[in-house]
Structures are given as structure tokens and as C-alpha cells.
Amino acid sequence: MNRTLTISDALYTRLEAAAQKRGLGSIEQLLEALLSSEDELCHRQEAVRRIDELRERLFAKYGEMADSVELIRDDRAR
DSSP states (O other), rough: OOOOOOOOHHHHHHHHHHHHHOOOHHHHHHHHHHHHHHHHHHHHHHHHHHHHHHHHHHHHHHOOOOHHHHHHHHHHHO
């Protein structure tokens, strides 16, 4: 189903220019790209939230982890 949306000529011109600037053929493609970007951002934020929760659980269970940089350097030096 298609919908009709009334917007000002100035906004339409800005949307058209933004689409062209991004190499897109239409305002519809621009809007789709913007929504995809928004969805991706939400997924990334959720991943970061889950990583933070895991870090907190590990800290609560094991305490602060020692820095392993020196151990890695020792291994590489051998």
C-alpha cells in the first residue's frame, strides 16, 4: 500500500539534495538508508549493553583481571 505525504518544497529540495549527495536515486532510497542506519545503530547499542553486562558479571565473579600485556610480551620474546 502506498501513502501520500505532503511536505514543503524546501524540505523536498533538501531531501533530494541529500539523496544525490549520497549517490541515491530517490528520496525513498534515502529514507530507506536512514532507517537502515538507525536499525544498525540500535543493534550496536544492544551489543555494547550486553558486553557491559558480561563485563560486570565477570568482575562480580572474578574481581579485577590482571593486565595480560606483559605475559603476551614474554611469550612473543621466546
